[in-house]
Amino acid sequence: MRRIKIHCKKSLNDFCKKTILSLVSLLALGQHIHAAEGDDPLRTMFLMDRFEVLNNDENTRVWEGSFYIGYDIDKLYLYSDGEATADGLESSQSELVYSRAIAPFWDAQIGLAYDKNADASKTWASFAIAGLAPYYFETRAALLVNGNGNVGLRLDAEYEALITQKLILTPSLEADFYSKDDASLQIGSGLSNIEAGLRLRYEIKREFAPYVGVTWEKTFGNTRDYTPINETNFLVGVRFWF
Amino acid sequence: MQRRTFVKGVATTSLLGLTSTSLEANSPVKAIDNSHTLKGKEFFLEIGYTKVNLSGDDAVATTVNGQIAGPTLVWQEGDTITLHVTNKLKKSSSIHWHGIILPYQMDGVPGITFDGIDPGTTFTYTFTIKQHGTYWYHSHSGFQEQTGVYGAIVILPKKREPFRYDRDYVVQLSDWSDENPNTIYKKLKVQSDYYNFSQRTVGTFVDEVKKKGFSKAFGDRSMWNRMRMSDRDIADVTGYTYTYLMNGQPSSRQFTALFKKGQKIRLRFINSAAMTFFDVRIPGLKMTVVAADGNHVKPVSVEEFRIGVAETYDVIVEPKSNKAYALFAQSMERSGYVVGSLTPDASKLATAPKMDAKPVLSMVDMGMDMGSMKAKESQGMKCSSAMSMPKKSIKKYKWQAMEDQKYPITPLPMARGVQTTMKAMSPKYRLDDPGAGLRHSKRKVLTYADLKNRYSTKHDKKPDREIVLHLTGNMDRYMWSINGIKYTDSKPLQFHYGERLRITFINDTMMNHPMHLHGLWSDLETGDDNHLLRKHTVIVQPGSKISYRVTVDAKGFWAYHCHMLYHMGGMFRKVVVS
Numbered sequence: 001m002r003r004i005k006i007h008c009k010k011s012l013n014d015f016c017k018k019t020i021l022s023l024v025s026l027l028a029l030g031q032h033i034h035a036a037e038g039d040d041p042l043r044t045m046f047l048m049d050r051f052e053v054l055n056n057d058e059n060t061r062v063w064e065g066s067f068y069i070g071y072d073i074d075k076l077y078l079y080s081d082g083e084a085t086a087d088g089l090e091s092s093q094s095e096l097v098y099s100r101a102i103a104p105f106w107d108a109q110i111g112l113a114y115d116k117n118a119d120a121s122k123t124w125a126s127f128a129i130a131g132l133a134p135y136y137f138e139t140r141a142a143l144l145v146n147g148n149g150n151v152g153l154r155l156d157a158e159y160e161a162l163i164t165q166k167l168i169l170t171p172s173l174e175a176d177f178y179s180k181d182d183a184s185l186q187i188g189s190g191l192s193n194i195e196a197g198l199r200l201r202y203e204i205k206r207e208f209a210p211y212v213g214v215t216w217e218k219t220f221g222n223t224r225d226y227t228p229i230n231e232t233n234f235l236v237g238v239r240f241w242f
Numbered sequence: 243m244q245r246r247t248f249v250k251g252v253a254t255t256s257l258l259g260l261t262s263t264s265l266e267a268n269s270p271v272k273a274i275d276n277s278h279t280l281k282g283k284e285f286f287l288e289i290g291y292t293k294v295n296l297s298g299d300d301a302v303a304t305t306v307n308g309q310i311a312g313p314t315l316v317w318q319e320g321d322t323i324t325l326h327v328t329n330k331l332k333k334s335s336s337i338h339w340h341g342i343i344l345p346y347q348m349d350g351v352p353g354i355t356f357d358g359i360d361p362g363t364t365f366t367y368t369f370t371i372k373q374h375g376t377y378w379y380h381s382h383s384g385f386q387e388q389t390g391v392y393g394a395i396v397i398l399p400k401k402r403e404p405f406r407y408d409r410d411y412v413v414q415l416s417d418w419s420d421e422n423p424n425t426i427y428k429k430l431k432v433q434s435d436y437y438n439f440s441q442r443t444v445g446t447f448v449d450e451v452k453k454k455g456f457s458k459a460f461g462d463r464s465m466w467n468r469m470r471m472s473d474r475d476i477a478d479v480t481g482y483t484y485t486y487l488m489n490g491q492p493s494s495r496q497f498t499a500l501f502k503k504g505q506k507i508r509l510r511f512i513n514s515a516a517m518t519f520f521d522v523r524i525p526g527l528k529m530t531v532v533a534a535d536g537n538h539v540k541p542v543s544v545e546e547f548r549i550g551v552a553e554t555y556d557v558i559v560e561p562k563s564n565k566a567y568a569l570f571a572q573s574m575e576r577s578g579y580v581v582g583s584l585t586p587d588a589s590k591l592a593t594a595p596k597m598d599a600k601p602v603l604s605m606v607d608m609g610m611d612m613g614s615m616k617a618k619e620s621q622g623m624k625c626s627s628a629m630s631m632p633k634k635s636i637k638k639y640k641w642q643a644m645e646d647q648k649y650p651i652t653p654l655p656m657a658r659g660v661q662t663t664m665k666a667m668s669p670k671y672r673l674d675d676p677g678a679g680l681r682h683s684k685r686k687v688l689t690y691a692d693l694k695n696r697y698s699t700k701h702d703k704k705p706d707r708e709i710v711l712h713l714t715g716n717m718d719r720y721m722w723s724i725n726g727i728k729y730t731d732s733k734p735l736q737f738h739y740g741e742r743l744r745i746t747f748i749n750d751t752m753m754n755h756p757m758h759l760h761g762l763w764s765d766l767e768t769g770d771d772n773h774l775l776r777k778h779t780v781i782v783q784p785g786s787k788i789s790y791r792v793t794v795d796a797k798g799f800w801a802y803h804c805h806m807l808y809h810m811g812g813m814f815r816k817v818v819v820s
Binding site: 038039040041043045072073101102103104105132134135136161162163164165166206 | 424427428431432433436439440441442443444445464467468469470659660661662663716718719721722728729730810811812
């Protein structure tokens with residue numbers, strides 16, 4: 001355990017040093033990192049995977065995005081997703097994690113998660129595994145622990161089926177579980193909610209794709225007692241990255 | 243206007259003419275002049291920025307003497323030559339003389355053989371020419387090769403060559419992108435299939451079902467998908483961003499080589515692309531291959547050849563009729579092509595034939611053979627047997643003799659982990675395999691098995707020892723390495739001066755890797771050890787194995803790497819000869 005800790009610390013240290021050095025040279029030279037940098041230049045990616053409007057009564061706006069900065073092995077990730085209506089933010093979930101590649105297709109992540117709704121907010125410690133499962137399922141499983149001793153598990157899976165080279169159908173599934181009730185966040189113990197989606201996007205460019213889709217969301221158990229949801233919504237949106 | 247320069251180009255690209263037009267091309271930022279051949283013992287080259295329009299849009303290239311391709315340098319075997327290379331770029335630069343045997347200090351690899359050429363300074367190279375044939379030069383700094391710093395080298399022989407020809411043309415192939423190469427590399431890092439628009443779709447699945455039946459088609463696809471690999475992953479960077487060039491000319495401004503009926507024409511094909519393998523043919527003409535990587539081979543007549551990045555082939559053709567023939571080079575993954583004309587009349591241009599079908603990889607490209615596939619199947623890994631595999635290899639393994647050669651193997655460090663997705667389970671010598679996309683061609687396609695040194699190598703020393711190098715990578719994360727260790731984490735390879743070394747490559751990836759050893763020849767085993775094929779760049783096919791021998795006769799520090807520009811950062815070793 002001790003050794004692992006030391007190892008993590010060292011790689012985190014290396015990562016910070018490398019990143020700072022690269023940023024300094026980026027700023028100082030005002031030019032793109034040269035290949036002298038080697039095979040592993042510092043890179044960033046901002047991906048707004050979902051940026052959509054639902055056709056429900058509130059016309060709920062939904063976003064789900066991520067940003068990372070880093071290298072082949074070490075990255076710093078910021079995840080954010082949430083919902084808003086004309087009345088303002090309904091709920092959001094964000095995470096800031098250090099991500100390290102641990103297997104050819106898998107990253108282990110550790111950091112903080114922050115949930116917010118109109119009335120309350122909560123910070124969690126987050127431990128996650130993210131990557132590409134066999135059969136090209138893009139998956140992420142995050143284990144969350146907060147100060148009240150509540151443990152959460154959030155699972156995401158997504159698949160991309162190419163209808164043509166640019167027309168892409170994406171089924172997705174999300175499920176959240178918690179060990180305790182939390183009235184302020186309106187989450188109940190056990191299976192809390194499931195969301196299934198199907199989105200059809202057209203990549204005008206790789207980086208820019210409008211889409212249409214449908215989602216079905218349902219709450220379960222005590223969560224259903226706080227907020228009973230069982231609805232199917234059509235949606236339009238745009239996916240973009242740079 | 244365009245036509246005038248175009249005709250002028252025709253007149254002077256013929257090397258037998260050798261009209262020197264060195265002065266007129268020296269002013270920067272002017273229209274490209276590809277007519278330019280420099281001959282002699284002293285050369286002045288200037289690397290600078292030049293405005294170009296190759297794709298239809300304006301862009302800035304890095305060029306040698308203001309042109310793409312750079313001037314063709316004509317040297318004489320036996321001469322001692324001097325080359326003054328001035329760097330007018332804002333960044334460090336260099337020129338490497340690809341395939342030339344010279345003292346390592348003259349090899350032009352920053353960080354290994356010298357410090358590079360700083361902006362505003364001149365580096366003077368000088369060395370004696372000990373060989374002849376077709377070679378090329380390029381920048382070995384950053385991604386400057388992608389943006390135009392390359393040109394052809396033709397070395398005239400001391401003795402008359404054992405074949406005749408009436409005209410002589412360089413046909414230098416390359417790939418151009420208006421995108422900054424750093425951007426291309428970053429895109430590959432964040433989405434490795436960014437440039438691949440030939441992926442499997444629902445539509446291609448329906449086609450496969452029609453062809454193979456549902457269960458086979460489903461089984462096939464399911465297997466590839468389980469492994470998170472794509473059998474349509476042929477090229478990392480494609481015609482989506484590339485404009486393919488022939489002697490610096492896109493298809494829209496066809497490069498033109500003139501002939502008179504009955505003449506023999508020597509064509510010196512050079513692949514100076516950053517990332518593109520080309521399948522080359524001249525519909526209606528057979529090509530007699532007379533040299534590979536500058537060295538004479540036993541003449542072999544073919545209708546088509548695949549030329550890997552950094553390879554060269556000299557062919558002789560004899561056009562029998564007075565028509566324009568297409569010099570046709572399609573990219574291996576069929577995302578584009580470049581066409582030029584071999585014509586009796588500069589106003590008669592050839593039309594490009596249709597591109598061939600897009601290639602699909604097979605289990606062979608993953609380094610599995612039929613035997614191991616059976617074993618896999620019994621373990622519950624169902625692989626369809628409807629794979630495109632040369633029938634010969636099913637019957638009998640033709641290259642057993644190579645497998646049976648045993649020399650003391652020097653163990654080398656090896657690492658597997660995040661950086662390695664795949665391991666070739668049963669890598670085989672596949673010298674007679676033309677590669678995905680050409681396997682079922684009705685045309686006679688060149689393979690390494692067809693190529694034999696023109697001269698006997700019978701008395702060459704037998705190898706003293708062997709090293710095995712695995713070419714490794716993680717395609718998904720776009721990480722490349724040798725033996726699972728990337729260049730920056732590696733120790734130099736130690737070669738002993740005076741030894742004869744056998745090097746065996748095993749390709750644990752599904753991409754082709756053209757491996758280039760600087761400073762020393764690679765004598766490739768192609769089936770006849772009495773006629774080892776002498777090369778400077780050797781393609782290691784996906785999932786395959788290949789061996790060559792190296793006489794370690796040059797002390798110093800040498801670069802050893804994959805010549806795919808965006809693989810090179812990791813798939814690279816420093817070699818120390820002492």
